[in-house]
Amino acid sequence: MLIIKATGEVVPYDRQKIIYSLQRAGAAEEIVGEVVEETEKHLRDRMHTKELYKIVFKKLKKLTRKAAEKYHLKKAIMELGPTGFPFEKFIAALLESEGYNTSTNEIVQGRCVAHEVDVIAEKGGKHTFFECKYHSTNGNASDIKVALYIYARYLDIKKNGSNDYDFEDAWLATNTRLTSDAEKYSRCVGLNALSWDYPKGNSLRERIDRNGLYPITCLTGLPKRQKQLLLDNHVVLCKSINEKPSILKGIGLSESEKRKILEQSETICNTSISCK
Known part of the structure; x- marks a missing residue:
């Protein structure tokens, strides 16, 4: 078969x-x-x-x-679209759960041009450059051109010694997979890469499971329209619903529907400290 x-x-x-x-x-x-x-x-x-x-x-x-x-997790990550912005917020939240301070969509001056950086992560005084490549379908992969583009932007920023960030390293984060050439190039130049199943032992899937940070798109009882309304209001995590149930107000849900969604949200991550 x-x-x-x-x-x-x-x-x-x-x-x-x-x-x-x-x-x-x-x-x-x-x-x-x-x-x-x-x-x-x-x-x-x-x-x-x-x-x-x-x-x-x-x-x-x-x-x-x-x-x-x-x-449903992998498909739920793909439902964070249609833009890549919620995925960037999700990656920032994942990093925060691992002890980083983060900021998103900052403009940083390079030697040649200014660049919008998806996520800047800081821990222990060290800054890390994160670029996120979101795909809405499973068949799409981040290829060598993506890796080349991200590394070139990182180098341009590094060559400008007068900006506010002296980045220690750079990451390419994607929600699907990397092509073999993208993986090979990243390893060769020292560009860290994170995809759904790479690197083994510390992939995106494994980090989500380990930190218990599930996106609201995992909630199978939440209608598509309400999911999008929450995403438009920058609500990306089930954890946010658990911490502030009033988030569910004003998006067209009945009281009984709100209770069911809150129950589902608490259930999906009730074994994780980071969700509570």
């Missing part, structure tokens, strides 16, 4: 991959078994991963909303 990935690559169906993703989302063993069984009833040759995801997610959502919301 062959499956077509978002990139167009054709690969064999891998049951273990589904099992692992369900376990990572916190689904119990019996639920994992039920979801896999239901999924394989609908399998057909050359099915797209998008269709496969929908089958898995639909069944999982019926059995356990908490695990479904965590399973």
Whole structure:
């Protein structure tokens, strides 16, 4: 049985991959078994991963909303659009949870031109330059041109010794993946890179799980329009709803809907200190 990935690559169906993703989302063993069984009833040759995801997610959502919301995480990050601004805010929040002070979208003068820096992170007096590359679809990757562009901007800023920031290092952060050339180039020049599954052990997915910082787009019970209204008001994290439930006022939700959303928000990250 062959499956077509978002990139167009054709690969064999891998049951273990589904099992692992369900376990990572916190689904119990019996639920994992039920979801896999239901999924394989609908399998057909050359099915797209998008269709496969929908089958898995639909069944999982019926059995356990908490695990479904965590399973939905990668797609939820993609729903932070349509602009890249909420993703930049999300990366800043992730860094703050790791002890950094951050600012976003600052103009910094380089030797040749001025640059808008997505995120500036500071810890222990050292500054780090972060550029974020957001993609709304899974098939898109950050390629060598992105890495070259970001590193060139970093070098231009470094060559201006009179600005307020003496950056120690630079990062490229993306919500999908890096091409092999982008990874290779980044390693070669010392540009740090962060993608959904890179670097192993400290990827974007792993850092989100470790810090318990789930975006509001994870909340499967929150309608799309209300999600966008919250994002437009710079509300990116479930944690923000937990800390200030009044955020849900004025976005067209009934009192019972607000209670349900707050309950879902608390449930999805109730095991994480950073969410409480």
